[in-house]
Amino acid sequence: MAEKSSSGGGDLPASLEAAWGLRARPAKGPKPGLSLERIVAAAVDVASADGLAAVSMGRVAQEVGASTMSLYRYVSAKDELYVLMQEAAFGPPEPLSALESGASWREALAEWASAQRDRLHAHLWLLRIPVGGPPATPNSLAWWEQGIQALEGSGLDEGDKTSVVLLVSNFVRSEALLMADLAAAVTARGASPDEVTASYERTLKRLVDPVRHPGISRLLESGAMSEPDDPDYEFTFGLERLLDGVEALIRKMDGGVKSA
Amino acid sequence: MAEKSSSGGGDLPASLEAAWGLRARPAKGPKPGLSLERIVAAAVDVASADGLAAVSMGRVAQEVGASTMSLYRYVSAKDELYVLMQEAAFGPPEPLSALESGASWREALAEWASAQRDRLHAHLWLLRIPVGGPPATPNSLAWWEQGIQALEGSGLDEGDKTSVVLLVSNFVRSEALLMADLAAAVTARGASPDEVTASYERTLKRLVDPVRHPGISRLLESGAMSEPDDPDYEFTFGLERLLDGVEALIRKMDGGVKSA
DNA sequence: CCCTTCTGCGTATGACATACGCGTTATTGC
DNA sequence: GCAATAACGCGTATGTCATACGCAGAAGGG
Numbered sequence: 001m002a003e004k005s006s007s008g009g010g011d012l013p014a015s016l017e018a019a020w021g022l023r024a025r026p027a028k029g030p031k032p033g034l035s036l037e038r039i040v041a042a043a044v045d046v047a048s049a050d051g052l053a054a055v056s057m058g059r060v061a062q063e064v065g066a067s068t069m070s071l072y073r074y075v076s077a078k079d080e081l082y083v084l085m086q087e088a089a090f091g092p093p094e095p096l097s098a099l100e101s102g103a104s105w106r107e108a109l110a111e112w113a114s115a116q117r118d119r120l121h122a123h124l125w126l127l128r129i130p131v132g133g134p135p136a137t138p139n140s141l142a143w144w145e146q147g148i149q150a151l152e153g154s155g156l157d158e159g160d161k162t163s164v165v166l167l168v169s170n171f172v173r174s175e176a177l178l179m180a181d182l183a184a185a186v187t188a189r190g191a192s193p194d195e196v197t198a199s200y201e202r203t204l205k206r207l208v209d210p211v212r213h214p215g216i217s218r219l220l221e222s223g224a225m226s227e228p229d230d231p232d233y234e235f236t237f238g239l240e241r242l243l244d245g246v247e248a249l250i251r252k253m254d255g256g257v258k259s260a
Numbered sequence: 261m262a263e264k265s266s267s268g269g270g271d272l273p274a275s276l277e278a279a280w281g282l283r284a285r286p287a288k289g290p291k292p293g294l295s296l297e298r299i300v301a302a303a304v305d306v307a308s309a310d311g312l313a314a315v316s317m318g319r320v321a322q323e324v325g326a327s328t329m330s331l332y333r334y335v336s337a338k339d340e341l342y343v344l345m346q347e348a349a350f351g352p353p354e355p356l357s358a359l360e361s362g363a364s365w366r367e368a369l370a371e372w373a374s375a376q377r378d379r380l381h382a383h384l385w386l387l388r389i390p391v392g393g394p395p396a397t398p399n400s401l402a403w404w405e406q407g408i409q410a411l412e413g414s415g416l417d418e419g420d421k422t423s424v425v426l427l428v429s430n431f432v433r434s435e436a437l438l439m440a441d442l443a444a445a446v447t448a449r450g451a452s453p454d455e456v457t458a459s460y461e462r463t464l465k466r467l468v469d470p471v472r473h474p475g476i477s478r479l480l481e482s483g484a485m486s487e488p489d490d491p492d493y494e495f496t497f498g499l500e501r502l503l504d505g506v507e508a509l510i511r512k513m514d515g516g517v518k519s520a
Numbered sequence: 521c522c523c524t525t526c527t528g529c530g531t532a533t534g535a536c537a538t539a540c541g542c543g544t545t546a547t548t549g550c
Numbered sequence: 551g552c553a554a555t556a557a558c559g560c561g562t563a564t565g566t567c568a569t570a571c572g573c574a575g576a577a578g579g580g
Binding site for chain 2: 555556557558559560561562
């Protein structure tokens, strides 16, 4: 009754079907004047230019020279467009040079994390798309796979590899989100990044009570807040901690064999 | 020209002013028939019952027995309501028992992370509220402070303490978000959690190509996917890795002194 | 050659956030 | 006491969205 797909069978969620390009190609009616690719590309352009909030069906249609409702011939709902945008903007992973050169799992995983981070930074609006369940799109699977491969020489079992991959990619994502929020705050006011940081520090100094918040007070006094030039600092710091933690696990598992 | 606050001076963002309870108490007009507290409490109830998406100004007003527009006498915009909801639902931290009993920083930080996680799980909709910049509300600061205090005996410097606190709380948040998304998927379809997991595994098996995705294929074959009963597993796993990583840092910093 | 099926798209609906202004009610300065 | 003042509750209006529905025209298939 519901069998109509040209490959396989069963009912994938509509968005997945679209993402994998298994849309039933109808041979009957008039030729489509648009294409999913054009629509998604236009939506990505809008998001890159004016943020995810600017991506409305009307705006995308306008961008592509069609009427709002015609988009629904290609996309079942806006959520589906989101999925496709994510897939397109994130793209497939590049091969890891650390894997080809036979470097350690640690280098491979670090490279993998950085690559993922770069994609997110190139399209900060990706972080605003609500996540809808576990990964199942082509590129998501490809990245996942690559993460597992980075851990190939580690001696971890399959379940732990996936847990580590999940842990690292969650870290990358949440760190990027933090940066995106900061960038958004910067954009919202007209000020420069330094100006915003300084203003935040001033606000904190006003609100923090040395008695109730001795730790934060010490932080403010230490001046550690006024000089963090490197925007990569928190990322590098967190990633190192994470990798150290994974290393500890690996050592625990196989009793001291360095896999390099 | 803009000086009107009753304590301090300068212009806090409106939402912060509200969160810290420094709203100018007007002595002129009629008595307010509502209160911020009532409004926020109603909004929290709506979110808890029907999710954050159900929190509209109209709905909250109805819940509180007032008209939509009257809410704007108490709240300058919906974003402000969000901030207040977050503050109310998250609440202040309990004292850490690990701190009182003089346990290690590791136990303290683990307890802190778990406590934070519990709050998020009690109000999953908290994770849907878009984050607006760095923490500056009373409870946010209190949690931050407590995280720093958990690291008191660690020997880390102030900057590193804050980085670790940030790292851990980001981890807790992103793990909870993952669970929330899963729960949302479960709710969306009518099925049971096991049913959804099984369906996901079936989907993966259909989409994964053993040649392009050897790692994921191995995972699927290993059956590691079919039996994860413990919903805390990923949390515990990730937290252990993180704490191991922090431990490695501490050892590196002070040359081998165990702080317990 | 007509009938089925798909196309683009105009129109309509129903949420929603929020600006504006009006009548009303306390409080304060006289 | 009494008017001037400011805050209150809230009806109405505006503009933005996603999206359901249905129609008219295009293209293959029988």
